[in-house]
Every structure is written in structure tokens, then in C-alpha cells.
Amino acid sequence: MFVDPLCPWAWMTSRWVLEAATVRDIDITFRVMSLAVLNEGRDLDPGYREAMDRAWGPVRVLTAAARAHGDEVLGDLYTAIGTRKHPGGRGGTEDEMREVVEESLTEVGLPTELMDAWENVPGDEIDVDLRARHQLAIDLVGDDVGTPVVKVNDIAFFGPVVTPAPKGEAAGKLWDGCVLVAGTPGFYEIKRSRQTGPDFS
Template sequence: MYFDPACPWAWMTSRWLLEVERVRPVDVEFRVMSLAVLNEGRDELPETYREFLKTAWGPVRICIAVEQKYGQKAVRDLYTALGNRIHPGGEQRGPELYAAALADAGLDPALAAAADSTEYDEALRASHEAGMRPVGTDVGTPVIHAPGPVDGETVAFFGPVVTPAPKGDAAGRLWDGVLLVAGTPGFYELKRSRTIGPIFD
């Protein structure tokens, strides 16, 4: 799953995928995309979203710094630590949150400094591109790359956008259905208007 830690909908999907791991033979890897990178040069964005994107650079840079220092598996722990504070915790993104989340994950809190550094941007953009290339730029996060219906084939898709995150067998059934439609040649979209926001439980 390609995620941006700032996105509440990606957070909901990530918690669903962790539940899927319990009921299906799935091993989830969490990789970084960036809403800030995705929206570079888009002049039509609302001012509130522009402000949101200004603080979205920090967490993704830190995730890349952690990946480079500790390896890909550490990103999973950091994402959970960041997400718990940002989403159900309602904390503001900033240096104190980043250092605390790194400590929560057993990682070096000094890596919080990566939030304001461009040192990791090349690797960040490469990760973002790897995630978004198969789905295009008309979507955001979450993006999932999963096994396709043909051995060795991968299908990639945006979503699912779901709240609250399904638990138990309901999580498994949603996974089965998502793979079924995403693996259908020529299938592109299922959508309906969202009437509620993320439910963090």
C-alpha cells in the first residue's frame, strides 16, 4: 500500500489491510507516496488544501529517512505511530509530533529533522512515482498494488475508501471483492458520494 501519513482515508485503508492480514494470506508492505508531490503545479487547489499540503512534506520525508536508515519494515511501525497521533489522536503535524512518533516506533527521534530537509526528496519522488505510475495521476492515496488473476501479474488501484475499517471476516470479504473487480480487464471505477468522514475506532 502506498500512503501519505497526512491522509485520513489512507489511514482507514491501512487499518483495514492490517485486519486483512489476520484473515487472508496477505503480507502488507507500506510504501510512501506524497500528496504534496502529486499536487505540485496544480493552481486550482482550494486555499485550505494548499495549507494542508505545506505541512504534508514533513512526514513523508521522515518515512523515507527511516526506510533508508532502518529498512522498509520500519516504515510500517512509523506509519502506525504517526497515524495514531495524527488521526485518532488529532495532534498537529510538526517537530514535536514527529519526534514523539519516532520514539513510539523505537526509532531515532533525531530523524524528525528530515521533515525540513530536501535531502530525501529524490528518493521520495522515486517512491511516489513507483506507486502512482500504474494508476495515473487522477487519484490520490491509498494506492494498492496486489497480485493479479494471472500468476506474476500485479494489479494496482486507488482505494478502497472505507469507514469504519472493516474487521474480521468482513475485512476479508472486502479484500476478496476488491481483488475481483480490480483484476477484471477494462474495469476502472466504482464510486458513490461520501456522506460521513473517517470513523477512527
């Protein structure tokens, strides 16, 4: 599962996948993709552009963590960050988000020196690695979608965008359906207008 920690919809999908794993045989590996990279050079409204400018730090720290400690640390770190950011309502400014990420590193037992990767430095090792990780997700589904991207064996799809995250067997049934339709040759999209924001309950 490819995620950006700032995306509330990726958070919702991640909670669904984790719930589905309690009723289905799913082994989840978290990976990094980046809304900042995805939206680079795009004409965005000023508020969203500002958010994208702030989106570099968290994914750079996640990338640094994966480089130093392996992708296996990303699930717990992503959950620690997301819990503070999404249902916790923190991280609305860059300073607050720095606090969220640093606290999360401490919670999961990772060195806070990983915060040194925060500043966006185009072309440095973290930037190159982050872009490569992001490109893995884009190569699976194309660049006209965002986060999250879920890959199951040879099947990959964007989303689902769902709120609230289904629980128990309902989560399992949604998993079954997503894998089924995404694995249908020639199937690309099913969509309806979203009428509500993310429900973190």
C-alpha cells in the same frame, strides 16, 4: 500499500488491510507516497494548499527512515504517527505534527535524528528519493487519484475509501472483492458520492 501519513482515508484503508490480514493470507509492506508531490503545481483552495505545504515534513521523515533502516520500519512508524494524528486528533499545526512524528520515532525505536529530514529541500537526496517512491505508486494507478494505493501482485488500485474500517470476516470479504474487481481486465472505476467523514472507531 502506499500511504501518506496525513491522509485520513489512507489511514482508514490501512486499518482495513491490517484487519483483513487477520482472516486472509496477506503479507503487508508499507511504502511512502506523497500528497505534497501529487498536488505540486495544482490550483488548490487556500486551506488545502496550506495543508499540502505542511505535508512535506512527515513523508520526508518516513523516506529518511526507509532509506536508513529499510521499508520494513514503515508499518510500525506509520501506525505510531497515524494513531496520534487520526483517532488521536493531534498534529493540526506543523509544530504539533513535528511532536507527533518525533514521539513516534521514539516509540518504534528509531533515532530522532531522522527529524533532520523534515525541512523541504527540493533536489536534495530525500526529495529525489521521495519523488521516486511516489512515482512508483503513480505508475501503478495514474495521477488522477490520491492515497492510498494498494498493489497485490500485478494488480493495483486506489482505495478503497471506506469508513469505518470493516472488521473480521467483513474485512476479508472486502479484500476478496477489491482484488477480484481490480483484476478484471478493463475494469477501472466504481464510485458513489461520500456522505460522511472518516470514522476512526
